[in-house]
Amino acid sequence: xLQLQESGPxxxxxxxxxxxxxxxxxxxxxxxxxxxxxxxxxxxKGLEWIGSIYYSGSTHYNPSLKSRVTISVxxxxxxxxxxxxxxxxxxxxxxxxxxxxxTVYSLHFDHWGQGTLxxxxx
Amino acid sequence: DIVLTQSPATLSLSPGExxxxxxxxxxxxxxxxxxxxxxxxxxxxxxxxxxxxxRATGIPDRFSGSGSGTDFTLTINxxxxxxxxxxxxxxxxxxxxxxxGGGTRLEIK
Numbered sequence: 001x002l003q004l005q006e007s008g009p010x011x012x013x014x015x016x017x018x019x020x021x022x023x024x025x026x027x028x029x030x031x032x033x034x035x036x037x038x039x040x041x042x043x044x045k046g047l048e049w050i051g052s053i054y055y056s057g058s059t060h061y062n063p064s065l066k067s068r069v070t071i072s073v074x075x076x077x078x079x080x081x082x083x084x085x086x087x088x089x090x091x092x093x094x095x096x097x098x099x100x101x102x103t104v105y106s107l108h109f110d111h112w113g114q115g116t117l118x119x120x121x122x
Numbered sequence: 123d124i125v126l127t128q129s130p131a132t133l134s135l136s137p138g139e140x141x142x143x144x145x146x147x148x149x150x151x152x153x154x155x156x157x158x159x160x161x162x163x164x165x166x167x168x169x170x171x172x173x174x175x176x177r178a179t180g181i182p183d184r185f186s187g188s189g190s191g192t193d194f195t196l197t198i199n200x201x202x203x204x205x206x207x208x209x210x211x212x213x214x215x216x217x218x219x220x221x222x223g224g225g226t227r228l229e230i231k
Contacts, residue, residue, distance in 0.1 A: 052220075114166055
């Protein structure tokens with residue numbers, strides 16, 4: 001059974017870098033059908049896609065965050081990571097990692113981690 | 123940028139009734155790249171519908187999706203109290219590559 005688990009600091013100071021890791025179990029992160037993604041949700045608000053990565057390292061980022069985001073993959077550890085620089089209070093959110101299934105017929109997030117709240121505050 | 127607008131913002135219905143949730147895109151969207159998600163308080167979203175009309179694994183047939191182009195609909199028949207949740211639509215397209223709608227809150231009273 002596929003499981004995704006986010007980990008990282010729950011509190012980050014303004015102007016610093018937010019770093020999170022997603023550990024995947026129950027499937028190989030090197031599966032060719034899937035991308036791996038980060039999505040966030042500010043408290044009481046909607047969902048925002050941050051970016052996605054393929055096991056080869058190919059990435060796609062939300063243009064609104066692209067200048068501050070880096071997503072990387074560590075295939076041997078079956079993990080992928082998010083780095084978001086120069087954070088402000090507006091980056092306070094629940095951060096989810098998710099699997100993005102990409103087939104000829106569809107593209108959708110079929111599995112999600114439980115999410116981790118990251119608060120940006122001094 | 124493709125913007126997804128969901129309506130209504132809130133829907134309040136009784137058990138056994140039918141819910142119709144709408145998602146309108148600012149530009150035409152490929153049906154293949156359109157999905158619906160359900161999110162309950164304190165939980166991660168769960169995939170309901172992908173490819174605009176295909177139910178995800180384990181989703182009851184009370185849930186159905188339809189639509190094409192710029193107008194998509196999620197229909198939930200025979201509402202149950204457990205259907206109370208936020209529902210989001212999502213599309214994959216050009217920059218930004220993946221976007222979500224603002225959500226519809228469904229209340230079962």
